Amino acid sequence: MPEISRRNALILGGAGVASVAVGGTGFFLNQGFSSVSSAGTVSGSTFTEPIELRSANGALSVDLESSRQRVSIAGRDVNALSYNGGVPGPTLRVRAGDTLRVSLKNGLADPSNLHVHGLHVSPENKSDNMFVTVAAGDSFDYQYELPADHPPGVYWYHPHLHGFVAEQVFGGLYGAIIVEDPESIPADRERLLVISDISLNSSGNIPAASPMDEMTGREGDLVLVNGQLTPDLVALPGERERWRIINASVSRYLRLRLDGQQLTLLGIDSGRFESPQEIDEIVLAPGNRADLLVTSSLGTSTLRALSYDRGSADGMMMGGGNFRSGEEVALATFSVAGDAVVAQSAIPSQPAQRDLRIAPTTAKRELVFAMGMGGGMGAGMMSPTINGRQFDAERIDTTVQFDSVEEWLLTNTSTLDHPLHLHVWPMQIIEQDGQPVDSIMWQDVVNVPARSTTRVRIAFEDFGGKTVYHCHILDHEDNGMMGIIAAN
Ligand code: C2O
Ligand code: CU
Ligand code: CU
Numbered sequence: 507m508p509e510i511s512r513r514n515a516l517i518l519g520g521a522g523v524a525s526v527a528v529g530g531t532g533f534f535l536n537q538g539f540s541s542v543s544s545a546g547t548v549s550g551s552t553f554t555e556p557i558e559l560r561s562a563n564g565a566l567s568v569d570l571e572s573s574r575q576r577v578s579i580a581g582r583d584v585n586a587l588s589y590n591g592g593v594p595g596p597t598l599r600v601r602a603g604d605t606l607r608v609s610l611k612n613g614l615a616d617p618s619n620l621h622v623h624g625l626h627v628s629p630e631n632k633s634d635n636m637f638v639t640v641a642a643g644d645s646f647d648y649q650y651e652l653p654a655d656h657p658p659g660v661y662w663y664h665p666h667l668h669g670f671v672a673e674q675v676f677g678g679l680y681g682a683i684i685v686e687d688p689e690s691i692p693a694d695r696e697r698l699l700v701i702s703d704i705s706l707n708s709s710g711n712i713p714a715a716s717p718m719d720e721m722t723g724r725e726g727d728l729v730l731v732n733g734q735l736t737p738d739l740v741a742l743p744g745e746r747e748r749w750r751i752i753n754a755s756v757s758r759y760l761r762l763r764l765d766g767q768q769l770t771l772l773g774i775d776s777g778r779f780e781s782p783q784e785i786d787e788i789v790l791a792p793g794n795r796a797d798l799l800v801t802s803s804l805g806t807s808t809l810r811a812l813s814y815d816r817g818s819a820d821g822m823m824m825g826g827g828n829f830r831s832g833e834e835v836a837l838a839t840f841s842v843a844g845d846a847v848v849a850q851s852a853i854p855s856q857p858a859q860r861d862l863r864i865a866p867t868t869a870k871r872e873l874v875f876a877m878g879m880g881g882g883m884g885a886g887m888m889s890p891t892i893n894g895r896q897f898d899a900e901r902i903d904t905t906v907q908f909d910s911v912e913e914w915l916l917t918n919t920s921t922l923d924h925p926l927h928l929h930v931w932p933m934q935i936i937e938q939d940g941q942p943v944d945s946i947m948w949q950d951v952v953n954v955p956a957r958s959t960t961r962v963r964i965a966f967e968d969f970g971g972k973t974v975y976h977c978h979i980l981d982h983e984d985n986g987m988m989g990i991i992a993a994n
Contacts, residue, residue, distance in 0.1 A: 548581025549735035573613035587677030595681030621666035629973035672980035723757025723979035777948030791925035793978035817922035817956035862963035896986030903989035937961035
């Protein structure tokens with residue numbers, strides 16, 4: 507079993523060591539939601555997964571229709587947003603080299619579009635183009651060509667129209683994309699866990715976010731696994747399960763534990779460790795995914811999200827904020843009983859990961875994440891900015907040279923964590939809070955803890971064009987914490 511240092515254990519999943527250090531400067535303001543209700547919800551039902559659509563002969567074609575309709579969430583009939591009537595939407599399972607076609611029909615009352623989060627595909631034309639708007643009632647045909655060497659792993663899709671993203675994702679619009687391993691990893695079964703949060707009022711509607719929720723990032727009071735509340739999972743002792751976990755929450759961080767079971771992390775996002783890591787817990791910022799093996803032991807364990815300090819709203823506004831990541835939540839029950847099975851064969855070693863620490867860089871730049879005064883938010887509120895500016899669809903903020911490697915210093919001057927997400931090109935984390943990272947870590951969402959810095963390297967390869975980077979607290983993105991990048 508590879509030794510893993512405490513520092514790396516903390517860094518895994520993008521969690522910062524720094525959040526521990528700054529923890530004392532803030533406090534959580536946990537106010538009750540007077541308008542929210544958990545009445546009528548059902549927990550403890552059998553674990554279910556979204557329907558899965560698989561590619562065949564190198565292609566997968568999917569019709570995806572978004573709508574506001576009656577759906578079952580937490581065992582209750584509620585009014586939410588969904589793709590094809592399910593929360594989460596269908597799982598799309600593809601292979602490297604495949605063509606994925608998605609015909610999106612926007613059945614919402616607002617404009618929308620589609621983003622394939624983490625896929626290494628072109629950002630132009632009908633591919634992962636962030637500048638497409640699909641008006642209410644309109645359709646758009648996307649076509650994504652996955653390169654033959656596309657990294658295997660778990661990805662996801664969600665709407666990405668600036669100004670509408672948090673509301674549409676919070677409302678239920680998300681689904682998984684799985685890119686299969688070229689050589690399969692032996693496991694007794696595979697499970698997908700899409701974790702999200704939502705709030706529901708007594709009439710089964712999702713209450714509108716307050717200006718304060720938008721500033722701090724909204725968090726729902728129910729935390730769902732595949733749209734269910736604390737579902738039951740069952741296994742035999744000694745089985746190896748493959749868990750693909752997606753944090754589809756708008757703002758909630760997930761510090762996950764499954765005490766009593768053995769957890770082996772294959773990687774985060776599209777990153778894959780050369781030797782899988784034994785872990786006790788993992789932190790997923792909004793947008794992050796984990797590819798995990800669970801080796802079961804007799805007994806009943808609870809998958810829990812422990813409290814995570816994502817900073818404080820101290821001094822950022824009048825009044826207080828709601829920080830649900832500060833509470834511990836039970837997400838699922840894992841019951842292991844019966845006769846032990848024969849253990850699976852060893853995990854095949856994974857291909858060596860590229861290490862940009864030894865690559866020559868052509869440019870260094872800094873992105874500063876701040877909560878600035880005024881801007882789009884109400885009086886007494888602060889607005890999220892990158893390098894002092896809010897998003898402008900007409901402005902290219904960063905121009906990089908195609909086929910080059912850059913080093914970015916991510917500086918967070920605010921009292922809240924900001925998880926940076928860059929489309930198309932993954933980031934290698936090389937330094938956190940001034941300390942070098944001692945393993946090869948690739949992620950597409952990199953958390954920058956409050957009042958700290960993170961250094962990454964990026965290879966702008968394979969695809970040129972224009973796309974975006976932004977904070978994956980989607981309320982921050984909608985309120986301007988996003989920039990446009992062009993690789994020419
Ligand atoms: Cu998951 Cu730009 O988003
Ligand atoms: Cu993305
Ligand atoms: Cu943010």
